[in-house]
Amino acid sequence: MSPAIPPQIRCELEELPSGGQLARVTVDHQARVNTLNSALILQLVAVCERLQANDTLRCVVLTGAGDRAFIGGADIREMADLDPASARAFISRLHQACASIRALPVPVIARIQGFCLGAGLEIAASCDLRVAADGATFGMPEVNVGIPSVIEAALLPRLVGAGMARELVYTGRSLTATDAARSGLVDRVVASSDLDVATLDWIRAIDRAGPHAIRLQKQLVRLWDSVPLDEAIERSVQMFADAYQTDEPRRLMRAFLERK
Secondary structure, three states, X not given: OOXXXXXXXXXXXXXXXXXXXXXXXXXXOHHHOOOEOHHHHHHHHHHHHHHHOOOOEEEEEEEEOOOOEEEOOEOHHHHOOOXXXXXXXXXXXXXXXXXXXXXXXXXXXXXXXXXXXXXXXXXXXXXXXXXXXXXXXXXXXXXXXXXXXXHHHHHHHHHHOHHHHHHHHHXXXXXXXXXXXXXXXXXXXXXXXXXXXXXXXXXXXXXXXXXXXXXXXXXXXXXXXXXXXXXXXXXXXXXXXXXHXXXXXXXXXXXXXXXX
């Protein structure tokens, strides 16, 4: 019998046609539907911090190992023994993981299969794009185990609207992949067998774009989430000018004109 694989966050780098790199980050805790304990949360933060320093990075795909779950939530066995001080430390670590995903300088794609619950949904909401298998299940069941939905659950009203967000966190109800797509929680739903193909479509489109432009666009997307409209527009003027600090606009525009 082969030894059991310990829970881990795997990160594999792949070369893309542009010469840049794709990072595939996998939460592997299959014995417990990829739930996140403190050790895994800290590993995820460390992986994201390393990727932030990778200048050749073009795109990140975040997924869960196996087909039962993307991330089934935070580890209830660990949370059951928390006290107020350790609870603050635990949830702060989880927020750090979500924040480190949002801080990545390139688009992050959540590739979702199976359960995407609680902390898993907060991780997915922290990504830029979400594609789900048609059998995936989404929910925020924390109130059913005596705790509120917190930290990046605050992103949900922006994705699904205030009413649906309240229903999810007050009732702990689950959404099918189809319902999640209708609400705006996920961007695409495909058959499980097509999940990798759909993910690859986005990867290829991002890789074809100008890498400097993509990184500037990621900064702008973050701004749209955090500052008033007038300020976001004003700051975007400078980012447009910043795009011309490299030859990327001239080179890609000339190539476009030559094709025309």
